[in-house]
Amino acid sequence: MTLRLFNTLSGQLDELVPSDGKALRMYACGPTVYDYGHIGNFRTFLQIDVLRRFLKLTGVPLRHVMNITDVDDKIIRNAAERGLAIGEYTKQYVAAFFEDLDSLRVERPEVIARATEHIPRMVELVEKLAAVGAAYKVDDGSWYFRLSAFPEYGKLSKKDLSGIEDGARVDVDEYEKDSARDFALWKAAKPGETSWETPIGRGRPGWHIECSAMAMEYLGESFDLHTGGEDLMFPHHENEIAQSESVTHKTFARHWMHVRFLLVDGRKMSKSEGNFYTLRDLLLKGYRASAIRMALISVPYRHQLNFTFEGLTEATNAIERLRTFHQRLMSVTVSSGKNVGAGGCSPLQELAEKAQADYMAALANDLNTAEARAPIFELIRAANTAMDRGEFCAGDRDAILKALASFDAVFDVIENRDGEPTQRALAWAEQSGRMADVAPELRASASISDDEINALVAERDVAKKRRDFARADQIRKQLAEQGVIIEDSKEGARWKRK
Numbered sequence: 001m002t003l004r005l006f007n008t009l010s011g012q013l014d015e016l017v018p019s020d021g022k023a024l025r026m027y028a029c030g031p032t033v034y035d036y037g038h039i040g041n042f043r044t045f046l047q048i049d050v051l052r053r054f055l056k057l058t059g060v061p062l063r064h065v066m067n068i069t070d071v072d073d074k075i076i077r078n079a080a081e082r083g084l085a086i087g088e089y090t091k092q093y094v095a096a097f098f099e100d101l102d103s104l105r106v107e108r109p110e111v112i113a114r115a116t117e118h119i120p121r122m123v124e125l126v127e128k129l130a131a132v133g134a135a136y137k138v139d140d141g142s143w144y145f146r147l148s149a150f151p152e153y154g155k156l157s158k159k160d161l162s163g164i165e166d167g168a169r170v171d172v173d174e175y176e177k178d179s180a181r182d183f184a185l186w187k188a189a190k191p192g193e194t195s196w197e198t199p200i201g202r203g204r205p206g207w208h209i210e211c212s213a214m215a216m217e218y219l220g221e222s223f224d225l226h227t228g229g230e231d232l233m234f235p236h237h238e239n240e241i242a243q244s245e246s247v248t249h250k251t252f253a254r255h256w257m258h259v260r261f262l263l264v265d266g267r268k269m270s271k272s273e274g275n276f277y278t279l280r281d282l283l284l285k286g287y288r289a290s291a292i293r294m295a296l297i298s299v300p301y302r303h304q305l306n307f308t309f310e311g312l313t314e315a316t317n318a319i320e321r322l323r324t325f326h327q328r329l330m331s332v333t334v335s336s337g338k339n340v341g342a343g344g345c346s347p348l349q350e351l352a353e354k355a356q357a358d359y360m361a362a363l364a365n366d367l368n369t370a371e372a373r374a375p376i377f378e379l380i381r382a383a384n385t386a387m388d389r390g391e392f393c394a395g396d397r398d399a400i401l402k403a404l405a406s407f408d409a410v411f412d413v414i415e416n417r418d419g420e421p422t423q424r425a426l427a428w429a430e431q432s433g434r435m436a437d438v439a440p441e442l443r444a445s446a447s448i449s450d451d452e453i454n455a456l457v458a459e460r461d462v463a464k465k466r467r468d469f470a471r472a473d474q475i476r477k478q479l480a481e482q483g484v485i486i487e488d489s490k491e492g493a494r495w496k497r498k
């Protein structure tokens with residue numbers, strides 16, 4: 001099965017296969033580590049995770065490179081304000097970023113490349129650009145890319161850049177102008193700023209050159225796929241293409257995938273609107289990491305996702321349905337042979353095979369996660385009905401487990417691993433003076449450890465055996481107040497946190 005993925009460069013769905021017949025070489029723009037990641041950032045990383053996991057599920061080996069931008073204007077400014085070296089300043093945000101990825105169960109790329117560890121490669125690229133007349137130095141010692149040296153500029157974003165003003169320059173890392181300008185490749189050192197002594201002068205790299213240099217370092221001059229958020233298409237990705245192709249005269253990346261922005265309650269997320277959320281904000285409100293993952297991946301990457309709290313609740317319920325079903329599937333008694341149960345066997349095996357095929361086909365069609373979910377949930381409905389009627393037969397379980405395994409290879413929400421991210425977020429809130437932001441239910445639930453719950457549940461079992469129902473009830477109530485629910489079953493009492 002081959003993935004057909006929309007390619008921004010060609011403007012159509014193209015098959016995504018490793019061009020060297022071995023591994024798919026892909027580059028994903030990583031975070032600039034000056035703050036905690038917000039859910040818009042994580043939507044992009046999660047959708048790239050969907051891509052990664054689906055490629056692996058279809059047997060495509062990967063070489064996925066992601067950069068960490070650990071030097072830029074904002075980092076230098078913020079570090080200076082706090083009187084820290086940039087490495088000291090970014091350390092906490094690099095750690096937080098990977099902790100957040102772990103909470104969301106985003107797989108790590110094969111290569112993680114930090115900008116500050118690749119300065120010589122960037123300098124070499126500027127030298128090569130100067131040699132072909134595509135880079136020039138200005139009076140203060142900074143280097144700029146000469147846009148007029150690359151007539152194809154704009155081919156990715158399809159912008160009409162006919163009004164390019166020759167020699168007009170921009171020296172900041174980010175700009176959102178429709179008119180393109182010569183952009184900084186290398187910024188001369190200003191007094192007190194972090195800088196490197198190099199053959200092209202003392203200074204530091206511009207943001208765009210980092211990605212060109214590191215992508216080519218690990219993936220070669222021409223590779224299969226480049227991904228990032230839609231906000232990076234122009235000018236960042238356009239600039240990466242210009243810098244790389246001016247030197248190599250080869251197609252930098254054949255395929256470009258851009259993940260769309262999300263809205264929050266129908267509006268652009270911003271701090272001033274009061275609808276700006278980091279992952280940690282949501283965990284402290286009591287939402288589970290798995291629900292956040294599910295909500296952020298369930299809308300396909302090319303569609304705008306309108307993030308709402310109702311959407312998070314829907315994701316929470318969907319996961320609950322999956323987990324409850326999985327437990328039931330593992331504990332249900334099946335009769336061996338055909339035609340057992342009241343009305344004989346339901347056609348569940350065929351249904352499971354069809355659900356799995358439909359699921360794979362939906363993902364192979366431009367990673368349509370919404371369409372992929374549907375047949376799995378239909379299968380769950382059908383299987384529950386068959387179990388209720390005693391029509392669940394031997395062989396059904398294996399076929400359904402196979403479909404669920406394919407589902408979870410990408411969605412990864414069935415096994416309950418939500419405790420750790422929440423506990424980590426609580427520890428972080430405590431350290432950083434944010435306990436006031438913790439939802440009251442979560443605070444109550446955090447006040448009791450797993451060991452304490454186990455002890456109380458055991459005590460309740462003993463009380464029940466002694467027929468001391470008053471004490472058993474009292475324990476149940478106490479746990480409920482702390483957000484712990486007890487479920488009695490034939491195998492004994494089980495508990496879970498709300």
Ligand SMILES: [Zn+2]
Nearest residue numbers: 029030211236
């Ligand atoms: Zn980049």
